[in-house]
Amino acid sequence: MHDVLTVCCYCGCGCGLYLRVEGGRVVGAMPSRSHPVSRNNLCAKGWQSFAFIHHPDRLTRPLVRKKGRLHPVGWDEALDAAAQGLRRVREAHGPDRIGVLASAKCTNEENYLLQKFARAALGTNNIDHCARL
Amino acid sequence: MTFGSGAMTNSIAEIGEAQVILVSGSNTTETHPQIARRIYEGVDRGARLIVIDPRRTRLARHAHIHLQIRPGTDIPLLNGMMRCILDENLVDDLFVEMRTENFLALRDMLYRVDIAQCATLCGVDEEQLRLAARSYARAQRSVICYCLGVTQHVCGTANVRSYANLAMLTGHVEQEFTGVDPLRGQSNVQGACDMGALPGVLSGYQPVSDPSVRARFERAWRVELPTTPGLTVLDMTHGDGSSDDAGVRALYVMGENPALSDPDLGRVRATLAGLDFLVVADLFLTETARLADVVFPAASFAEKSGTITNSERRVQLMRQAIDPVGSSWPDHRIIIELSRRLGYAMNYQSPAEIMEEICMLTPIYGGMYHDRLDNGEGLQWPCPDRRHGSTQYLHKYSFTRGRGRFEPAGHVPPAEAAEEEFPYILVTGRVYHQYHTGTMTRRSDLANREYSRPLIEVHPDDARKLHLRSGLAARVVSRRGSCVFTVRVSERVAAGHLFATFHFAEAPVNLLTGSASDPVARCPEYKVCAVRIEREA
Numbered sequence: 001m002h003d004v005l006t007v008c009c010y011c012g013c014g015c016g017l018y019l020r021v022e023g024g025r026v027v028g029a030m031p032s033r034s035h036p037v038s039r040n041n042l043c044a045k046g047w048q049s050f051a052f053i054h055h056p057d058r059l060t061r062p063l064v065r066k067k068g069r070l071h072p073v074g075w076d077e078a079l080d081a082a083a084q085g086l087r088r089v090r091e092a093h094g095p096d097r098i099g100v101l102a103s104a105k106c107t108n109e110e111n112y113l114l115q116k117f118a119r120a121a122l123g124t125n126n127i128d129h130c131a132r133l
Numbered sequence: 134m135t136f137g138s139g140a141m142t143n144s145i146a147e148i149g150e151a152q153v154i155l156v157s158g159s160n161t162t163e164t165h166p167q168i169a170r171r172i173y174e175g176v177d178r179g180a181r182l183i184v185i186d187p188r189r190t191r192l193a194r195h196a197h198i199h200l201q202i203r204p205g206t207d208i209p210l211l212n213g214m215m216r217c218i219l220d221e222n223l224v225d226d227l228f229v230e231m232r233t234e235n236f237l238a239l240r241d242m243l244y245r246v247d248i249a250q251c252a253t254l255c256g257v258d259e260e261q262l263r264l265a266a267r268s269y270a271r272a273q274r275s276v277i278c279y280c281l282g283v284t285q286h287v288c289g290t291a292n293v294r295s296y297a298n299l300a301m302l303t304g305h306v307e308q309e310f311t312g313v314d315p316l317r318g319q320s321n322v323q324g325a326c327d328m329g330a331l332p333g334v335l336s337g338y339q340p341v342s343d344p345s346v347r348a349r350f351e352r353a354w355r356v357e358l359p360t361t362p363g364l365t366v367l368d369m370t371h372g373d374g375s376s377d378d379a380g381v382r383a384l385y386v387m388g389e390n391p392a393l394s395d396p397d398l399g400r401v402r403a404t405l406a407g408l409d410f411l412v413v414a415d416l417f418l419t420e421t422a423r424l425a426d427v428v429f430p431a432a433s434f435a436e437k438s439g440t441i442t443n444s445e446r447r448v449q450l451m452r453q454a455i456d457p458v459g460s461s462w463p464d465h466r467i468i469i470e471l472s473r474r475l476g477y478a479m480n481y482q483s484p485a486e487i488m489e490e491i492c493m494l495t496p497i498y499g500g501m502y503h504d505r506l507d508n509g510e511g512l513q514w515p516c517p518d519r520r521h522g523s524t525q526y527l528h529k530y531s532f533t534r535g536r537g538r539f540e541p542a543g544h545v546p547p548a549e550a551a552e553e554e555f556p557y558i559l560v561t562g563r564v565y566h567q568y569h570t571g572t573m574t575r576r577s578d579l580a581n582r583e584y585s586r587p588l589i590e591v592h593p594d595d596a597r598k599l600h601l602r603s604g605l606a607a608r609v610v611s612r613r614g615s616c617v618f619t620v621r622v623s624e625r626v627a628a629g630h631l632f633a634t635f636h637f638a639e640a641p642v643n644l645l646t647g648s649a650s651d652p653v654a655r656c657p658e659y660k661v662c663a664v665r666i667e668r669e670a
Contacts, residue, residue: 004435004452004453004454005452005509006434006435006450006451006452006454007320007434007441007443007449007450007451008320009320009433009434009573010319010320010568010573011164011165011166011317011318011319011320011568012165012316012317012318012319012320012322012323012443012444013145013165013166013167013168013443013444014320014441014442014443014444014445014447014449015167016449016509016510019435019454021454021455024455024456025455026435026454026455032509034509034510035509035510036144036145036146036447036510037145037146037167037443037445037447038167041167041170043166043167043565044166044565044566044579044580044583045565045566045568045574045580046166047579048574048577048579048580050435051576051577051578051579051580052416052417052433052572052573052574052576052577053433053435053436053455053458054458055417055576057417057418057576058416058417058430058458058459058461059415059416059417059418059422059428059430059431059459059461060430060458060459060460060461061430061459061460062427062428062429062430062460063418063425063427063428064426064427064428065425065426065427070423070425070428075460075462075470078427078428078429079467079470079471079474080474081426081427082385082412082427082429082471082474083471083474083475085383085409085410085412085426085427086383086385086410086412086475087475088409088410089382089383089409089410090383092382092409093382095359096359096363097380097381097382097383098381098382098383098384098385099363099364099369099380099381099383099384099385100384100385100386100387101366101369101384101385101386101387101389101391102325102328102330102387102389103321103325103387103388103389103464104318104319104320104321104322104324104325105319105320105321105388105434106321106325106387106388106439106464107321107324107437107439107440107441107451107464107465107484108321108324108325108327108328108439108440108441108442108448108488108491109439109440109465109484109487109488109491110387110439110463110464110465110468111321111324111325111328111329111330112328112329112336112487112490112491113464113465113468113469113472113479113481113487114330114387114464114468115328115329115330115331115335115336116354116479117468117471117472117477117479118363118385119335119341119350119354119358119359120354120356120358120477121471121472121475121476121477122475123359124359124363125332125333125341125359125361125362125363126332126363126364126369126381127329127330127331127332127363128330128331128332128363128364128365128366128369129322129325129326129330129331129366129389130319130322130366130389130391130394
């Protein structure tokens with residue numbers, strides 16, 4: 001078993017916590033003693049912040065809709081399908097008819113890349129996220 | 134907006150040292166437990182606690198003054214408080230003179246305000262209102278914490294400005310332990326805003342409409358950038374689905390669940406179903422992902438590295454603990470691969486390298502290199518370069534925009550009022566053991582043990598009138614839809630009000646809520662919705 005220092009995935013407090021890892025699986029969470037916010041304390045959600053990670057409902061393969069139903073496929077096929085679909089809409093209606101929703105649960109680096117993707121790759125400022133919701 | 138930055142001006146630790154803590158529209162105990170801990174510590178040290186909330190939350194029960202206002206009456210309350218401060222000469226004249234502008238407009242507006250009228254409109258006791266104003270103004274170190282109870286109204290922006298007016302009028306901004314602190318609901322709302330995942334600004338709140346800003350990004354990204362601000366979430370998810378609609382025809386959704394979280398769900402689902410193309414990247418097959426054409430399995434926070442920014446502007450390193458589950462990918466890898474296929478190559482070896490580009494283009498993040506953040510507690514922005522340390526509190530000598538600007542506001546009634554057919558006001562929010570649309574928490578046995586069913590809180594007087602008891606099923610109906618909840622009779626809500634959470638897909642409360650929103654921030658009015666409630670057979 002080893003512990004990895006990271007940050008809780010739930011609210012905006014941003015508590016420092018350790019994820020306890022055993023055999024490639026996260027099996028627990030523990031507060032960080034020295035962290036300025038959590039100070040050796042976590043709320044009920046923080047203690048349980050690892051609980052969904054290995055849930056059987058996790059998506060493990062990309063899915064593509066064929067004949068009305070979602071089918072598991074490989075990454076190349078899914079990425080090609082997504083690129084093709086977005087390109088088709090952009091060609092038919094222009095880039096401003098595509099919208100991109102970023103996430104308050106993803107990292108800064110991912111949000112930065114996604115807005116860069118919207119603006120530089122797709123060519124639209126239609127990017128927003130749920131700050132207001 | 135009034136100060137020039139959208140972030141907590143203080144650090145969380147400072148709240149425990151304040152002399153007066155004013156909390157508005159935040160059920161802090163349940164939604165920000167660690168911040169509530171600081172508030173209770175402050176109270177233990179002798180701080181006065183003022184809570185402004187239509188519900189009698191746990192925090193409100195511990196408050197010295199609880200102003201149980203009618204939903205949507207923050208502005209008249211604050212105008213009343215500010216008039217009282219003006220009348221009793223509690224204005225910080227030096228601060229107003231040196232650091233602010235437009236004071237005369239506020240003063241003239243306040244001279245037309247009648248405190249007794251305000252108190253009646255808000256449904257609070259006039260003496261309590263005056264008492265709150267006095268204690269806030271007189272203390273040396275007063276801090277305001279607010280949350281979505283303030284912003285999720287048709288007048289959300291004006292509400293926020295009014296709290297800023299109050300802080301500036303009394304000079305409670307520039308020092309340690311004083312300030313105005315919006316509490317952020319999700320782990321990285323602050324960061325997503327900072328990174329420019331907003332229709333009008335690039336990273337670091339640099340406007341897309343500014344040619345010199347665009348020129349800098351265009352040089353770095355080697356591409357021409359669109360010049361006009363884009364659509365907001367509500368514009369994207371509330372189109373009418375027809376092809377001549379000005380909304381979007383395709384959507385890429387990263388880790389969000391608008392088919393449960395957005396207001397007026399009937400319309401959202403019609404819009405999503407009517408899209409030509411929908412791509413969703415998520416951990417689970419959410420209500421939104423079920424409607425998608427392509428679904429990418431994304432890696433969770435334990436399976437990738439990167440940084441997130443908390444409410445107090447603290448940029449912290451998240452470290453990868455395990456390999457991605459199944460054949461899921463971190464979102465950054467998905468975006469890079471997809472972008473390459475669309476003819477725009479992005480070359481990054483690691484999240485640390487992405488951060489280097491962010492540092493280069495984003496002044497407030499100028500020194501946030503991963504190697505520096507590897508210290509167990511991160512750094513608080515603004516941090517303009519490698520030598521700069523953490524910034525504990527903002528606006529020390531000047532506001533981001535120069536002088537703080539007073540923006541007087543008048544009362545804006547909510548979009549819906551209680552009426553004969555819909556006589557109750559429904560307020561929505563969260564509870565301690567669940568989180569947002571429940572995608573993650575509802576997959577935790579422990580969280581479900583504590584709070585597993587969609588409950589509706591009803592005041593005992595209303596329950597008696599409607600013949601409702603705790604545990605019975607009740608149907609709640611608004612102009613837009615209806616859902617069934619389990620009744621919980623509780624004095625936490627005032628008579629005439631109901632409270633429900635939006636965590637549960639089986640009772641999607643947003644079928645009821647309206648999409649009326651603030652004209653500036655486009656924040657929907659989740660906190661006021663006229664409904665009726667009836668016993669379900």
